[in-house]
Amino acid sequence: MAANDTLHIRHEPLFQELVRKRTRFAWILSATMLVIYFGFIAIIAFAPKLLAQPIGNGVTTVGIPIGLFVIVSAFVLTGIYVRRANAKFDPITRQIMEKMK
Amino acid sequence: MMRALNSLFAGFGLLLFTGGFRDAFAAGAVEGGDRQGLNVSAIIMFFIFVAATLGITKWAASRTRSAADFYAAGGGITGFQNGLAIAGDYMSAASFLGISGLVFATGFDGLIYSVGWLVGWPIILFLVAERLRNLGKYTFADVAAFRLEQTPIRTLAATGTLTVVAFYLIAQMVGAGKLIELLFGLPYLYAVVLVGALMIVYVAFGGMVATTWVQIIKAGLLLGGATFMAFMVLATFGFSTEAMFRAAVDIHPKHAAIMAPGGLVSDPISAISLGLALMFGTAGLPHILMRFFTVADAKAARKSVFYATGFIGYFYILTFIIGFGAITLLMNDPAYFKVAANGTYNKITDILGGTNMAAIHLANAVGGSLFLGFISAVAFATILAVVAGLTLAGASAVSHDLYASVIAKGKVAEDKEVRLSKLAAIVIGIVAIMLGYIFENQNVAFMVGLAFAVAASCNFPVLLMSVFWKGTSSRGALIGGFLGLISAVAMVVLSPAVWVKTFGFKAALFPYDNPALFSMAIAFGSIWLFSKVDASARARAEREAFEAQYVRSETGIGAAEALAH
Numbered sequence: 075m076a077a078n079d080t081l082h083i084r085h086e087p088l089f090q091e092l093v094r095k096r097t098r099f100a101w102i103l104s105a106t107m108l109v110i111y112f113g114f115i116a117i118i119a120f121a122p123k124l125l126a127q128p129i130g131n132g133v134t135t136v137g138i139p140i141g142l143f144v145i146v147s148a149f150v151l152t153g154i155y156v157r158r159a160n161a162k163f164d165p166i167t168r169q170i171m172e173k174m175k
Numbered sequence: 176m177m178r179a180l181n182s183l184f185a186g187f188g189l190l191l192f193t194g195g196f197r198d199a200f201a202a203g204a205v206e207g208g209d210r211q212g213l214n215v216s217a218i219i220m221f222f223i224f225v226a227a228t229l230g231i232t233k234w235a236a237s238r239t240r241s242a243a244d245f246y247a248a249g250g251g252i253t254g255f256q257n258g259l260a261i262a263g264d265y266m267s268a269a270s271f272l273g274i275s276g277l278v279f280a281t282g283f284d285g286l287i288y289s290v291g292w293l294v295g296w297p298i299i300l301f302l303v304a305e306r307l308r309n310l311g312k313y314t315f316a317d318v319a320a321f322r323l324e325q326t327p328i329r330t331l332a333a334t335g336t337l338t339v340v341a342f343y344l345i346a347q348m349v350g351a352g353k354l355i356e357l358l359f360g361l362p363y364l365y366a367v368v369l370v371g372a373l374m375i376v377y378v379a380f381g382g383m384v385a386t387t388w389v390q391i392i393k394a395g396l397l398l399g400g401a402t403f404m405a406f407m408v409l410a411t412f413g414f415s416t417e418a419m420f421r422a423a424v425d426i427h428p429k430h431a432a433i434m435a436p437g438g439l440v441s442d443p444i445s446a447i448s449l450g451l452a453l454m455f456g457t458a459g460l461p462h463i464l465m466r467f468f469t470v471a472d473a474k475a476a477r478k479s480v481f482y483a484t485g486f487i488g489y490f491y492i493l494t495f496i497i498g499f500g501a502i503t504l505l506m507n508d509p510a511y512f513k514v515a516a517n518g519t520y521n522k523i524t525d526i527l528g529g530t531n532m533a534a535i536h537l538a539n540a541v542g543g544s545l546f547l548g549f550i551s552a553v554a555f556a557t558i559l560a561v562v563a564g565l566t567l568a569g570a571s572a573v574s575h576d577l578y579a580s581v582i583a584k585g586k587v588a589e590d591k592e593v594r595l596s597k598l599a600a601i602v603i604g605i606v607a608i609m610l611g612y613i614f615e616n617q618n619v620a621f622m623v624g625l626a627f628a629v630a631a632s633c634n635f636p637v638l639l640m641s642v643f644w645k646g647t648s649s650r651g652a653l654i655g656g657f658l659g660l661i662s663a664v665a666m667v668v669l670s671p672a673v674w675v676k677t678f679g680f681k682a683a684l685f686p687y688d689n690p691a692l693f694s695m696a697i698a699f700g701s702i703w704l705f706s707k708v709d710a711s712a713r714a715r716a717e718r719e720a721f722e723a724q725y726v727r728s729e730t731g732i733g734a735a736e737a738l739a740h
Contacts, residue, residue: 080726080733093729100301107301111294115450118287118436119443125283126435132417133424135434141286144294145488151297152481159305159477167730174732 083170092166099158103151114144214359216548224556225373231388235381242589245382245596246313246571247468252387254475258482261466263390264564265483266397266490268557269350269623272531274491278498279533280523282433285498289491291450295457296487300480303458305473306642309731310724315464315634316576319641322720324649324713329576331656335633336461336572338660339626340565346622347565348611351558357528358535358551363615370559371608377563378570378600383469386563393560396553398486401493407541408500423502428522445687452691456627459635462568473731501533504540511536566603573599624689625667632659632694640702642728645721648714651706659698666690
């Protein structure tokens with residue numbers, strides 16, 4: 075497909091809607107991951123005592139569930155993105171392709 | 176070509192000297208130790224793995240006809256399969272043994288590092304995975320050079336790829352030799368030659384199809400084995416993690432300190448710089464980026480990251496449990512330690528073979544010698560699969576980027592390009608064997624860190640800027656990419672870990688062991704600056720070409736045709 079054929083899509087309202095929505099969503103999720111991870115690192119660097127507190131009377135510290143939370147959040151965020159992409163973004167892409175025919 | 180490659184590798188060799196690297200990557204090193212006796216069950220299980228993978232290679236070879244088959248498995252891998260293969264590429268023997276060993280030695284600090292290795296994956300999904308699939312064909316250079324000038328950008332991307340592959344491969348080869356010597360009782364040289372020869376066979380005959388299936392099988396075996404170990408550890412404590420932690424705190428010489436952050440992350444600049452290298456280095460690893468071209472479309476690319484993140488996250492949770500299992504089940508048993516004449520031993524440093532062997536000893540403790548053999552064979556298989564992926568990425572950079580695009584200017588028959596790629600795989604394999612042999616007694620721990628720093632400071636900025644910023648010009652990308660690469664390597668050489676500990680100078684010329692914060696800023700800043708001041712007609716044309724690239728990167732329109740030809 076020549077570049078000329080695709081250029082008009084650039085100004086297609088559907089395309090602009092897709093890009094606007096998806097880009098925003100992707101950056102929000104990226105920022106969430108960055109905040110979670112660098113927040114975790116910042117606590118370790120500046121206030122490690124916070125993570126050393128035991129939960130109740132046990133030896134398990136709050137650092138353990140928080141560390142696990144960071145791992146699980148990475149997976150959950152990818153899941154949220156895939157779900158939204160399948161449900162919202164792919165149909166718009168398909169509509170754009172339909173219009174091209 | 177061979178000479179260029181050889182001198183490239185030899186140049187990197189200069190960087191290799193003894194000395195430690197005071198950061199996460201040190202955890203990735205497999206240290207040598209006393210050689211074990213010949214482990215028969217491990218060897219039998221390993222041969223079963225080799226026979227199965229050679230069978231797959233034969234099958235893959237019969238299916239590999241076109242360049243698309245060789246580089247990208249014909250785009251016929253599903254999202255789930257690719258997710259497993261990505262996880263396989265990423266879960267190296269070093270991360271399995273290194274992180275569980277770090278947990279064994281320091282407890283909570285091990286978790287900090289595994290978190291760092293994981294969090295790059297969501298970023299890859301949100302920003303690059305689908306766009307890579309929509310724009311590229313076989314290598315990430317296809318994407319970076321989509322609208323930019325082929326010769327300079329492909330040369331840059333191939334240099335970045337080969338640099339990362341070389342550093343990573345050296346670390347893996349030396350680690351492989353030591354590990355196999357330890358586990359199987361095979362002499363170091365035999366082990367390195369065996370690994371090199373097998374990776375050549377997988378890549379040269381089976382291409383991406385064989386490499387992918389070797390990864391998938393290995394990922395399945397590793398996840399299965401690690402799950403069994405974690406299950407047995409938890410079962411010992413009636414599935415109460417509190418009981419496991421309590422026992423660990425009682426037994427470990429550092430006691431309650433293992434449940435909290437220790438001294439490994441102290442200065443915030445180092446911590447942030449390390450975090451950046453881990454996060455964005457992952458998004459610039461050529462053998463990982465290549466995997467996105469093995470699936471049919473952007474949807475499958477997206478799915479593969481979702482599965483990969485799940486598998487890798489799960490794996491890191493397992494290594495954490497395995498590390499604590501090793502504390503509780505091994506530390507009080509002198510059988511796993513070098514015991515002094517007076518009957519005492521250090522519960523951390525005296526473990527047979529070093530702390531990286533903690534997971535291996537634990538396999539024996541929870542599953543007996545047969546399971547020990549299984550885990551040893553899995554560790555070997557893991558190394559093989561990772562080096563095969565790296566070799567394929569390096570070979571593709573030589574044949575697809577340097578030869579087909581830069582030297583032959585795109586005028587090359589497909590079968591000739593594939594033949595050259597196979598030849599490049601053989602050369603890379605032989606060079607890797609030689610380097611593995613030469614650097615047997617050097618500390619190569621910092622090499623993995625260097626690979627990540629270069630990936631984050633050269634490959635990733637060039638890729639991201641060419642896809643996201645219209646203003647990026649060839650000149651800007653070229654200058655910025657090379658400055659990122661050179662500054663990353665230079666800062667590591669001048670860092671305390673290499674300059675002081677390795678070269679023996681008094682004071683480091685660069686204060687941090689992780690350069691990513693600075694070298695990434697240099698790369699992004701200079702791509703921006705040199706693109707801004709680039710007023711050439713070529714730069715103008717490249718900016719105009721952004722629109723068409725943008726449409727394709729966002730929708731994939733035109734991508735299917737590109738693959739079919």
